[in-house]
Amino acid sequence: MSTIPGVGIGLGVAQGPVARMAAPLPAPANDPSPLSAQDETARVREAVHAVARELEERGALAGGAARDVLEAQAMMAEDPSLESEVDTRLAAGATAEWAVHDAFASFRDTLTAVGGYLGERAADLDDVAQRVIARLRGEPAPGVPDPGHPFVLVATDLAPADTALLDLDQVLALITSEGGPTSHTAILAREKGIVAIVGAAEAARLADDETVIVDAAAGVVVTEPTEEELQRAHNRADARANAASAPITPGALADGTAVPLLANLGKPDGAAEAVELGAEGVGLFRTEFLFLSSTNAPTVAQQRESYRQLLAAFRGKKVVVRALDAGADKPLAFLNDAHEENPALGLRGLRALRANEDILREQLTALAEADADVRAGGEAADLWVMAPMVSTVEETSYFVTLAREYGIKTAGVMVEVPSSALLADRVLREADFASIGTNDLTQYTLAADRLLGSVASFQDPWHPAVLSLIRTTGRAGADLGKPVGICGEAAADPLLAVVLVGLGATSLSMAPSALADVRATLLQYGLDDARRIAEAALAANDAASARIAAREAATA
Ligand code: PEP
Ligand code: MG
Numbered sequence: 001m002s003t004i005p006g007v008g009i010g011l012g013v014a015q016g017p018v019a020r021m022a023a024p025l026p027a028p029a030n031d032p033s034p035l036s037a038q039d040e041t042a043r044v045r046e047a048v049h050a051v052a053r054e055l056e057e058r059g060a061l062a063g064g065a066a067r068d069v070l071e072a073q074a075m076m077a078e079d080p081s082l083e084s085e086v087d088t089r090l091a092a093g094a095t096a097e098w099a100v101h102d103a104f105a106s107f108r109d110t111l112t113a114v115g116g117y118l119g120e121r122a123a124d125l126d127d128v129a130q131r132v133i134a135r136l137r138g139e140p141a142p143g144v145p146d147p148g149h150p151f152v153l154v155a156t157d158l159a160p161a162d163t164a165l166l167d168l169d170q171v172l173a174l175i176t177s178e179g180g181p182t183s184h185t186a187i188l189a190r191e192k193g194i195v196a197i198v199g200a201a202e203a204a205r206l207a208d209d210e211t212v213i214v215d216a217a218a219g220v221v222v223t224e225p226t227e228e229e230l231q232r233a234h235n236r237a238d239a240r241a242n243a244a245s246a247p248i249t250p251g252a253l254a255d256g257t258a259v260p261l262l263a264n265l266g267k268p269d270g271a272a273e274a275v276e277l278g279a280e281g282v283g284l285f286r287t288e289f290l291f292l293s294s295t296n297a298p299t300v301a302q303q304r305e306s307y308r309q310l311l312a313a314f315r316g317k318k319v320v321v322r323a324l325d326a327g328a329d330k331p332l333a334f335l336n337d338a339h340e341e342n343p344a345l346g347l348r349g350l351r352a353l354r355a356n357e358d359i360l361r362e363q364l365t366a367l368a369e370a371d372a373d374v375r376a377g378g379e380a381a382d383l384w385v386m387a388p389m390v391s392t393v394e395e396t397s398y399f400v401t402l403a404r405e406y407g408i409k410t411a412g413v414m415v416e417v418p419s420s421a422l423l424a425d426r427v428l429r430e431a432d433f434a435s436i437g438t439n440d441l442t443q444y445t446l447a448a449d450r451l452l453g454s455v456a457s458f459q460d461p462w463h464p465a466v467l468s469l470i471r472t473t474g475r476a477g478a479d480l481g482k483p484v485g486i487c488g489e490a491a492a493d494p495l496l497a498v499v500l501v502g503l504g505a506t507s508l509s510m511a512p513s514a515l516a517d518v519r520a521t522l523l524q525y526g527l528d529d530a531r532r533i534a535e536a537a538l539a540a541n542d543a544a545s546a547r548i549a550a551r552e553a554a555t556a
Pocket of ligand 1: 284286325416436437438439440441487488489
């Protein structure tokens with residue numbers, strides 16, 4: 001056997017025969033058009049319109065995050081600046097096919113150069129171009145293969161239009177050779193619970209029908225697996241399925257130590273599913289999603305309604321809402337400067353809010369009003385509000401003081417910057433609680449952009465430097481009797497969840513789909529075990545050895 005490394009999405013494992021996505025359509029030739037520019041323009045308009053409507057229809061069928069992604073893609077197809085790029089080429093005598101190909105490619109290069117979130121949208125643009133060109137040629141759009149049996153889908157990168165309608169009875173797992181952990185393939189795979197590995201550059205060498213194991217937890221594709229490896233993978237998949245169907249109990253260790261398991265949500269309509277999966281509250285409500293699609297900040301009334309829905313779904317339970325975290329990977333045109341050289345080190349999170357205090361004040365107003373609305377209609381939720389990207393004690397007191405002005409009783413901060421972790425004893429004297437955002441804490445500790453595939457291997461929260469900062473924060477919380485939750489992706493890794501509790505985390509918040517695995521794993525260890533396993537991980541030199549050390553300590 002041999003392995004192909006990549007970035008695993010989720011913790012699943014699956015096996016099956018490979019089916020490769022068809023190669024993209026060949027690029028059209030740059031020959032002069034036999035038709036008039038006017039006729040070619042009409043052809044392009046018809047094709048773009050048809051593709052945009054088809055994307056919207058697929059979105060409506062798929063629902064959820066897929067709908068948002070496909071609607072965004074449809075908008076991209078009809079973007080006016082793209083249209084004028086196409087028109088310029090048509091006016092110069094190009095064919096419709098070439099004009100679309102060339103204009104989209106130049107737009108793609110612009111996005112790639114911007115990098116980050118926009119760079120990762122470049123693949124979406126390629127997909128739209130392919131669909132339009134296929135339509136112009138009267139050919140079917142390239143898409144997911146149908147070998148007639150369940151398969152492991154291998155592609156360069158998947159377009160949202162393809163992932164949205166994947167037949168989950170047929171697709172056992174996904175492997176892409178491009179795409180990072182925040183690509184749409186990754187986002188949608190996470191949402192649908194598909195076993196996936198992205199950014200596996202060597203996947204290009206996989207052949208149709210060869211059997212592979214896709215081990216997302218380990219971040220590898222195993223090729224030419226032995227019978228024994230296939231059996232082991234099969235047993236792991238079974239154990240996972242059993243964990244998912246185990247009775248839902250409150251999060252706890254084997255010795256009864258309570259570890260509340262909470263949900264990370266971006267929209268109130270995810271609440272019902274989270275509750276069904278046993279979320280004991282919300283540990284992170286990312287309010288950016290209310291803002292991302294608008295060109296202006298939503299009004300207080302719009303925000304109030306959204307927060308009201310959220311709080312009403314969790315009456316009697318804790319709900320931690322994060323103030324708007326704009327900037328870097330989540331830029332907002334009306335709040336952030338598009339020209340920062342290093343947006344992750346710029347005016348993001350609380351810094352951006354402080355520079356636009358009216359937006360923060362409106363958000364706090366909407367939250368306080370929504371809380372009052374829900375209280376007036378029955379049992380209230382336990383509303384906690386926290387600030388993102390806090391890097392100093394002074395910022396902590398600024399935020400807590402402001403939140404109190406609006407009657408917010410529990411105000412805290414996210415620990416995402418090493419400075420806040422190192423001074424957690426002082427930060428937590430000001431704040432009512434801390435919530436560790438391991439995604440950013442890892443990015444800033446290892447100096448590795450969380451959106452960049454080329455440094456994805458650094459972006460590993462198992463790194464002992466990250467664990468050490470978490471321990472410092474956990475200890476400060478224990479000394480002061482203040483809660484320290486975890487709300488980054490790390491909390492969704494079952495063994496790491498045990499380590500985090502051993503380092504002092506008092507609650508864990510994650511994507512609802514991860515709750516069952518984490519719940520089942522916590523129940524296997526007592527607090528003393530968790531501390532011992534954490535010590536083993538902390539003593540390692542790097543993330544990979546920390547993982548191995550924790551695994552060994554967990555089975556000792
Ligand atoms: C984090 O950084 O870990 C976090 C939870 O916040 P976000 O991923 O939204 O930046
Ligand atoms: Mg963050």
